[in-house]
Each structure stands twice: as structure tokens, then as C-alpha cells.
Amino acid sequence: MGQVVLVTGVSRYIGGVLARRLAADPSVEKVIGVDVIPPPRDLGGAEFIRADIRNPMIGKVIAQGDVDTVVHANVIATPTFAGGRTPQKEINVIGTMQLLAACQKAGTVKRLVVKSTAAVYGSTPRDPAMFTEEMSAKRLPSSGFGKDSIEVEGYVRGFARRRPDTEILTLRFANIIGPRIRTSITDYFNLPVIPVPFGYDARLQFFHEDDAIAALARGVTGSTTGVVNLAGEGVLTVLQAASIVRRPVVMVPMAAAGTIGGLGKRFGLVDFSPDQMSFLAFGRGMDTTVMHDSFGFTPKFSTRAAFEDYARTVSPVYPSMDGVAGAVGGLVGAAQQVLGRGRGKH
Amino acid sequence: MATKKSAAKQGLPQKSSATSGAAKQSAARKTAATKSTGRVSAVAAGAARASGERARRRSTPLLSAAATSAETALTESAATASAPAKVTSKRPATKRPATKRPATKSSTTKSAGSVTPAATTATTAPTTSGIAEPAPAARRAHRPRPHAAAKASSKATKQAGIRPQSPRAKRAADEAARRHLRVATPPEPSLRAPDPTATQTDMSLPVPGVEELLTASIAAMRMAAQGAGISPDEIERRIAATLAFLRRRIEGDFSVDEFGYDEHFAENVIFPMLRPIYKNWFRVEVRGLENIPDEGGALIVSNHSGTVAIDSLMVAQAVHDEHPKHRVMRALGADLVFQTPVLGAFARRGGSTLATGDDVDRLFAKGELVGVFPEGFKGVGKPFKERYKLQRFGRGGFVSAALKAGVPIIPTSVVGAEEIAPIIGNMKTVARLFGLPYAPITPTFPLLGPLGLIPLPSKWIIEFGAPVETASHGVAAADDPMLVFDLTDQVRETIQQTLYSLLMQRRSVFF
Known part of the structure; x- marks a missing residue:
């Protein structure tokens, strides 16, 4: 008998594609997708049930479907996609509480996979270069997604204490990036002029969207438990990434970062909390030894490759060096032709 | 600069010659006319216009013959004016249909004349002055031709607003096209190579112009280097290396380790x-x-x-x-x-x-x-x-x-x-204010301002x-x-x- 998997947050990119992929997996008998809005993408063989995880209804869905594996992919990173900070927090925190309560009640649930984030490590100048799974944030994220994620992980630990028989896997993803997904970091690098905290050049890690889905699918079908950091090989700095997308940068003093963030939010350009600004200043790195060894997953894309794959979809603001060299050559050539003609006439 | 001036010089007589129609003599006579009888002929032109003489003349149908004669007139002048003139010579032929509306044309001529008095007086003056003045018989024999040409040229005058730009625009377009071709030529892949010796050929990119420019600048730099007492090859190598470095920085083509070591x-x-x-x-x-x-x-x-x-x-x-x-x-x-x-x-x-x-x-x-x-x-x-x-x-x-x-x-x-930088005192309050571990007073520091930040040149030993x-x-x-x-x-x-x-x-x- 195959697994019956419940995936939350199927109306968003990762959840939707994951549900479709799991439905196509022969070892998975049935996939139930749950979200509050109908999915914009085809879920393939997955069954969609419109249910709100903030509502005890979710318990009925789990009980009736004989669900044995729950994938919680509904922790929303960007407030704009949830309709504001308040609903975002409600979906993230209350939703997780309700879902875990339902899982605890339903005797059928054997495995829980939680899509978490590297944001739980925070971002400060006192951070070690690379966070391993056992480390915790030097300064807890004070707002937004990072804070939600810490609370979510807290509830997951509580659930693990109350249901020790359940296998629990928490996947901490580095910033997921790729040509199709839209997150606050993709919005950020899509700005016509990228504001960078003055005097800082943070290290960033990225994880490709395809790898993210593959890793979640592996988490569902595999038997690894515990916490796993997921990030592509290597790091990029913010300025390096900006030059890869060929966007001009503007140096913003950290003190003004709040104002800039507010403006960006007002104009709907990008949604950046203070935590994300400090992320852009100090960066973060995650050690991926556990991912390679015990989780047995090797991402197809390195940090750089993932970012370059994303950069393909971004139209550059300034031309490449080849383009500039060609244009300069052309201009000089044209000027010379004009001059030459003048000379020839006399 | 020289080209522009020559073009301008040619442009003016050419225009007026088209108006007068007497392409050959135009240059000399016209300038004379404009100079000596400029004022008078302008008055005469006004009178002629009032009498409707010009209107009548214009109402005579302008045929292809007239157009071609205009064209020949223009091409004659074009012989000296090369490319821009050639462009103009094409104009009458292409715009021929427009010439069949004399009334609007004349009105535009007038308006153009009122807007740019200097230009139009120059252009219209010779025509009228040619009639008013007692002209040589030989020239009179040619009257019919000037008439026809005057028509074509009036069209030219009508276009006066656009015309001075159009050849330039055309040229610009040509240039743009040529430039595009140039841009399209594959940029040398050798640019990627950080090999410093390769850079000279690197930058001699698609156009010989760059090469020349670069050789010139390189020669200048070599001379400067020689003056500074550094080997010219060395300076060339350094510049090449700098360019290669900048290129990699701008393209983000470098890697950073997990600690941020670049x-x-x-x-x-x-x-x-x-x-x-x-x-x-x-x-x-x-x-x-x-x-x-x-x-x-x-x-x-x-x-x-x-x-x-x-x-x-x-x-x-x-x-x-x-x-x-x-x-x-x-x-x-x-x-x-x-x-x-x-x-x-x-x-x-x-x-x-x-x-x-x-x-x-x-x-x-x-x-x-x-x-x-x-x-x-x-x-x-x-x-x-x-x-x-x-x-x-x-x-x-x-x-x-x-x-x-x-x-x-x-x-x-x-x-x-x-x-x-010997510390002789510590400004504790300042340090606390800025969250620093200490705010030193050295013999030079707050005293000389930023100059005080220059360390004293002590002799160091590291063991x-x-x-x-x-x-x-x-x-x-x-x-x-x-x-x-x-x-x-x-x-x-x-x-x-x-x-x-x-x-x-x-x-x-x-x-």
C-alpha cells in the first residue's frame, strides 16, 4: 500500500508542483492538495480540497483521507502574496497550530515534512560563516517571515514531543530562486536599480526551485528525520548577484534602509522587512553536510547556477561588456567614417 | 568640424541654386545678389508675390520633365556635394506627387519664408531679382528652364523645414545601420582570457578605428611610462591586467568562498x-x-x-x-x-x-x-x-x-x-557615543584632522x-x-x- 500524502499550500508554486510530482510517483497512492484558493496550475493526479488550515476542518480532511504523510508547505514568506502581514502571520502560525493539532488527533499520520527556511538563523555580524543544523540564531528575527518560521519550528518541536512515534523532517531552505518562482528575493533582483546597504556585501546562498521540489519529494518518500539545511554549493555576494543580473546598484545607508523598504512596499515593488535588510547586509551561510550525507540529496544547481538560471528571465538594465565594447567600437568607427569622409572631400 | 562647415557651405548655395534654377552660375552670382541686392530683391519678391505673378507661374503644371530638370540641376550641384547631396537629389523624384498641389505649396513657401526670413530671402531673392534685374541675354535665353526649376525648387523650399535635417537623419540612419553591423560582428572571445599580453588584440575589437585609437593611446602611455622611468612593456601589461580585472568585476565573474574570501x-x-x-x-x-x-x-x-x-x-x-x-x-x-x-x-x-x-x-x-x-x-x-x-x-x-x-x-x-600612532589619551565619552571600544588621542590625530590618521613611518620587524x-x-x-x-x-x-x-x-x- 502506497502513501497517502496531504500537501498544504498547493495554490502556490512549490506546493502545486510538488503535489503534481508526488501524484506521478508510483510509491504514492494518493495526493490530497489543500489550500484556501483553487490552484492556478494543473495538479495532475492530485486531488484538490478547498480547506483552510486555520480551520479545524483540516482535521476532517486528514481523518477522512487516511492521510499518513503531511507536507506543510504553506508557510508564506512574502506578506504581499498573503494579502498583508496579518493574514500572513495567521496563515503561518495559526495555520501550523491547527494543522499540527489535526495531525496529533489523527492516528494515521506517520510522517510530517515541514518546509522551513534559513531565515530561522537570523542574520547578524556575530554569525558564524556557516550555520549547521544545531546552531540557532544569534539574534532572533524580530519580525516577518523569520519570526513566523521560528514559531512554526517551535510548534513542530512541540508536536514531536507529544507524538514521538511520528517521523518529522524539517527542511530549512536557502532562498529558493529560479525562472518561475516569485519571492521577495526575485522581486528584489528584478528592481530597475537595486538598493544595497552601503558598505556591506552579504554572502547569499540560493537553492533552485527544481531542486527544492525534488528535495521535498525526497523528504516525503524517504525516511530521514530531523532538520536538514538545503542550499546550493557555494555563495554569491549581493553585489556579485546584481552584476550577474546586470542591474545598477544604489548604496543605501543602513539607517535609511527602513525608509527605502517602506517606499518599496508602498509602490508595490518589493516587500522587505527589516530582517531582510539585515540579511542583505550581513548575509547568511548554511552548512550542507547533512543534506549531502544523511539526507543523501545533491542539488543539480549550485548557488551560482541557480541564480544564473533565474537571471536569464531578468532583462538586463545595462548591456554586457561585449555589447558595450561593440557599441564603443561602432561609435568610434562611425566617427572615423565621418571624419574620413570630411577628409576625402577636401 | 571641417566637414560640417563644408557641408553647411554647400548646403546653402545648393538650396538657393535649386530655387533660382540656374544651377551653374548660382554660387557666384547668388552670393553676390544676396549681398548687394539682398534688401532690394526682398522687396521685389514681396511685390511679385503680391501681384500674383509667382502664383501664376506656379500654377503651370509641373511635369516629370520639370522634375527631372530639377533633378539634373540638383545632381549637378550634387557632384560637388557628395553623399548628403545625393540624398537630396533623390527627394524630388520620390516626392513628385506632392508637387501637384501648387496652392498649398506656395502658402507653405510663404510661411516658411516668414518663419525663417534669412533663409528664404536668400532663396527667393535670386528668382525675383533675376527678373527685375537686367540680366545678360544668354541668361535670358535660359528663362524657361529656370521657371520649371523654380517650381521644383519651390517644392524644395517647401521642404526647407525638413530638408536640412533629412540628409543628416538619413546619414545618421546609415551610420546606425553600419554601427549595427559592427555591433553584430562577433566580439572576440579572446576578451575573456585574462592573459595580459592578449589584451592589446582584445581591444582592437571589431573596428579598425578602436585599434588605431588604442595603439595611439598605448603609444602615449608608453611614452608617459618612459618618462616616469618604468618599462613601457610593464605599464602595458599592467593596464591590460587592470582592464581584464575590471571586466571580471563588472561581470561578476569571480568566486567567493563560504567565508566571503574573494x-x-x-x-x-x-x-x-x-x-x-x-x-x-x-x-x-x-x-x-x-x-x-x-x-x-x-x-x-x-x-x-x-x-x-x-x-x-x-x-x-x-x-x-x-x-x-x-x-x-x-x-x-x-x-x-x-x-x-x-x-x-x-x-x-x-x-x-x-x-x-x-x-x-x-x-x-x-x-x-x-x-x-x-x-x-x-x-x-x-x-x-x-x-x-x-x-x-x-x-x-x-x-x-x-x-x-x-x-x-x-x-x-x-x-x-x-x-x-602612540595613544596619549582616550576620549571615553566620544567612544561611548559611537559605540567604539576606544577613541584615541595621538600626537597627530584629532589635532591634524584626517591627516592625523596617517601612521608614523616606524620600522617594523615581524618574527x-x-x-x-x-x-x-x-x-x-x-x-x-x-x-x-x-x-x-x-x-x-x-x-x-x-x-x-x-x-x-x-x-x-x-x-
Whole structure:
């Protein structure tokens, strides 16, 4: 008998594609997708049930479907996609509480996979270069997604204490990036002029969207438990990434970062909390030894490759060096032709 | 400039010649006419216009013959005017249908005339003056032709507003097209190669113009180099290297390790930038380089002094420049360093990372050479009277890290750094205000403003001492606090003794 998997947050990119992929997996008998809005993408063989995880209804869905594996992919990173900070927090925190309560009640649930984030490590100048799974944030994220994620992980630990028989896997993803997904970091690098905290050049890690889905699918079908950091090989700095997308940068003093963030939010350009600004200043790195060894997953894309794959979809603001060299050559050539003609006439 | 002027000169007579129709004589006669009878003929033109004579003339149907005659007239003048004129010569032929509306044409002529009096008086004047003036018989015989030409030319006048631009626009378009072709020519792949010798050919990109320009500038630079007493080949190589460097920076074509060490930046900016300070300002003398292993992890433990922590940079420079393997010392810094804008980013690019056990373990696991300054701010910010007296060596965390990794500890003594900016006072309130560990008063600092930040040129000696082996103690020894304290004291004493002996040996502070 195959697994019956419940995936939350199927109306968003990762959840939707994951549900479709799991439905196509022969070892998975049935996939139930749950979200509050109908999915914009085809879920393939997955069954969609419109249910709100903030509502005890979710318990009925789990009980009736004989669900044995729950994938919680509904922790929303960007407030704009949830309709504001308040609903975002409600979906993230209350939703997780309700879902875990339902899982605890339903005797059928054997495995829980939680899509978490590297944001739980925070971002400060006192951070070690690379966070391993056992480390915790030097300064807890004070707002937004990072804070939600810490609370979510807290509830997951509580659930693990109350249901020790359940296998629990928490996947901490580095910033997921790729040509199709839209997150606050993709919005950020899509700005016509990228504001960078003055005097800082943070290290960033990225994880490709395809790898993210593959890793979640592996988490569902595999038997690894515990916490796993997921990030592509290597790091990029913010300025390096900006030059890869060929966007001009503007140096913003950290003190003004709040104002800039507010403006960006007002104009709907990008949604950046203070935590994300400090992320852009100090960066973060995650050690991926556990991912390679015990989780047995090797991402197809390195940090750089993932970012370059994303950069393909971004139209550059300034031309490449080849383009500039060609244009300069052309201009000089044209000027010379004009001059030459003048000379020839006399 | 010359071209433009000539074009302008040709443009004006050409236009007027078209109007008068007497293409041949035009140039000389017209200029004369405009000069001598300019005013009079303008009045005459006004009168003629009033009498409707011109209107009548214009109402005679303009046929292809007229157009062609206009064309020939234009091409005749075009013979001298080359490209732009050729463009204009095409105009009448293409715009022929428009000539069948005389009324509108004349009106536009008038309006054009009113708008740009100077130009139109010049153009219309010869026509009328040709009639009013007693002209030579030979010219009179040609009357019919001027009439027809006048028609065509009136069209030309009508277009006067556009025309002066159109050839230029056309030329611009041509140029743009040509430029596009040029852009399309595949840019040399050799540009990627950071090979400095290749760069000259690199930049001789798609167009010979660039090549010429570049050879000229290179020649200029070679001459400048010769003047400055540097080998021209050397300067060429350097410029090529700089261009290659900039290109890679702009394209993001470099890699950064997990600690943020940017080898490309360090090798091309940080080390070359510090080298003159190292060689010429502090004239650093290095001893005991053989104590640094060629490969594998090792821990350099050094005293820390000098108000601004240049000594860490100089030790790194010494290891990089003087060691046969040109190893990079990965210095450990306080969190304040990484909190500070610019400084933090530079420190990471130069290979520094936070002084925390986790990072040190990672560095040793990668077999890196780590540099630590256990005195920290206590050492850098100590008053001048306490110079060369080692402060407390932190909590000995560096020793337990070395024990854990089993790497040798290299006690290192730096002499000379104490004198670069002697601290004679501490502005505690200022320090507290800015959250700094200390705000020094030196003989020069607040007094001379920014100039006071220039360190005094003391003579430096860096001695790398005999390594203290830790591998024999075993990994478990890292958890033995007594052993850790003992080793810490041993290293501290070694450095202190070396400092004293180096001080005895040095001749003076500055020489």
C-alpha cells in the first residue's frame, strides 16, 4: 500500500508542483492538495480540497483521507502574496497550530515534512560563516517571515514531543530562486536599480526551485528525520548577484534602509522587512553536510547556477561588456567614417 | 568640424541654386545678389508675390520633365556635394506627387519664408531679382528652364523645414545601420582570457578605428611610462591586467568562498594596495618564515598593537608576499569589524572571518592558515606607556581550537606597530557615543584632522617563532582547561620574550 500524502499550500508554486510530482510517483497512492484558493496550475493526479488550515476542518480532511504523510508547505514568506502581514502571520502560525493539532488527533499520520527556511538563523555580524543544523540564531528575527518560521519550528518541536512515534523532517531552505518562482528575493533582483546597504556585501546562498521540489519529494518518500539545511554549493555576494543580473546598484545607508523598504512596499515593488535588510547586509551561510550525507540529496544547481538560471528571465538594465565594447567600437568607427569622409572631400 | 562647415557651405548655395534654377552660375552670382541686392530683391519678391505673378507661374503644371530638370540641376550641384547631396537629389523624384498641389505649396513657401526670413530671402531673392534685374541675354535665353526649376525648387523650399535635417537623419540612419553591423560582428572571445599580453588584440575589437585609437593611446602611455622611468612593456601589461580585472568585476565573474574570501579581489586590489605601505612605509623585515608550514592548517598567534589594527594586515602581507608558497592568512576579527560598513566587507573579501570557534574549526578543516590576535581591542587601544606589554590573551579559545584540529601554533611578534600612532589619551565619552571600544588621542590625530590618521613611518620587524606542537596532546585535550591555560601562557610568554629581544636588537624606532 502506497502513501497517502496531504500537501498544504498547493495554490502556490512549490506546493502545486510538488503535489503534481508526488501524484506521478508510483510509491504514492494518493495526493490530497489543500489550500484556501483553487490552484492556478494543473495538479495532475492530485486531488484538490478547498480547506483552510486555520480551520479545524483540516482535521476532517486528514481523518477522512487516511492521510499518513503531511507536507506543510504553506508557510508564506512574502506578506504581499498573503494579502498583508496579518493574514500572513495567521496563515503561518495559526495555520501550523491547527494543522499540527489535526495531525496529533489523527492516528494515521506517520510522517510530517515541514518546509522551513534559513531565515530561522537570523542574520547578524556575530554569525558564524556557516550555520549547521544545531546552531540557532544569534539574534532572533524580530519580525516577518523569520519570526513566523521560528514559531512554526517551535510548534513542530512541540508536536514531536507529544507524538514521538511520528517521523518529522524539517527542511530549512536557502532562498529558493529560479525562472518561475516569485519571492521577495526575485522581486528584489528584478528592481530597475537595486538598493544595497552601503558598505556591506552579504554572502547569499540560493537553492533552485527544481531542486527544492525534488528535495521535498525526497523528504516525503524517504525516511530521514530531523532538520536538514538545503542550499546550493557555494555563495554569491549581493553585489556579485546584481552584476550577474546586470542591474545598477544604489548604496543605501543602513539607517535609511527602513525608509527605502517602506517606499518599496508602498509602490508595490518589493516587500522587505527589516530582517531582510539585515540579511542583505550581513548575509547568511548554511552548512550542507547533512543534506549531502544523511539526507543523501545533491542539488543539480549550485548557488551560482541557480541564480544564473533565474537571471536569464531578468532583462538586463545595462548591456554586457561585449555589447558595450561593440557599441564603443561602432561609435568610434562611425566617427572615423565621418571624419574620413570630411577628409576625402577636401 | 571641417566637414560640417563644408557641408553647411554647400548646403546653402545648393538650396538657393535649386530655387533660382540656374544651377551653374548660382554660387557666384547668388552670393553676390544676396549681398548687394539682398534688401532690394526682398522687396521685389514681396511685390511679385503680391501681384500674383509667382502664383501664376506656379500654377503651370509641373511635369516629370520639370522634375527631372530639377533633378539634373540638383545632381549637378550634387557632384560637388557628395553623399548628403545625393540624398537630396533623390527627394524630388520620390516626392513628385506632392508637387501637384501648387496652392498649398506656395502658402507653405510663404510661411516658411516668414518663419525663417534669412533663409528664404536668400532663396527667393535670386528668382525675383533675376527678373527685375537686367540680366545678360544668354541668361535670358535660359528663362524657361529656370521657371520649371523654380517650381521644383519651390517644392524644395517647401521642404526647407525638413530638408536640412533629412540628409543628416538619413546619414545618421546609415551610420546606425553600419554601427549595427559592427555591433553584430562577433566580439572576440579572446576578451575573456585574462592573459595580459592578449589584451592589446582584445581591444582592437571589431573596428579598425578602436585599434588605431588604442595603439595611439598605448603609444602615449608608453611614452608617459618612459618618462616616469618604468618599462613601457610593464605599464602595458599592467593596464591590460587592470582592464581584464575590471571586466571580471563588472561581470561578476569571480568566486567567493563560504567565508566571503574573494581571491580575485584580494590578489588584485588588497595585496597590491598594501604592498607599498608594507615595503616602503614600514619597511617590514620578516624573520622565521620557515616556521610557517607550506601546507595544512596552522595558527599564527600575534601581539596586537598600533591604535588602528594595521598589524594584522601587515602580517598577512608578510605571509603572502614573503612565504615561498604565498599562503593567505585568514585573520579572525571581532564582530565589531563585521558590523562596520566598508571595513566589514573588505575584511571578508580579504579572507577574514569572525573570531568564533565554529569558523576556526571550519578553516582548519580546510587546511587554512589562520591568524589570530588574542589581545583584541585591549592590545590595539592600550596607552603608549604600556607599549610592548602583552595584554590578557582572551579566554584561550584559539588554543582549544588548535588542539581540536591538532595544528601547530606559531607565536608571532610584531615590533614597530606600537609607534605608528602612540595613544596619549582616550576620549571615553566620544567612544561611548559611537559605540567604539576606544577613541584615541595621538600626537597627530584629532589635532591634524584626517591627516592625523596617517601612521608614523616606524620600522617594523615581524618574527614568526618556532611552532608549538599541539597534535601530540590529542583531540580530547581541547576540553582540558588546565592544558589550554598552560599552552596559552606558554605562547604568550614566547611572544613577550621575542618582543623584548627584538626591541633590544632594533637600532631605532624609525630606522
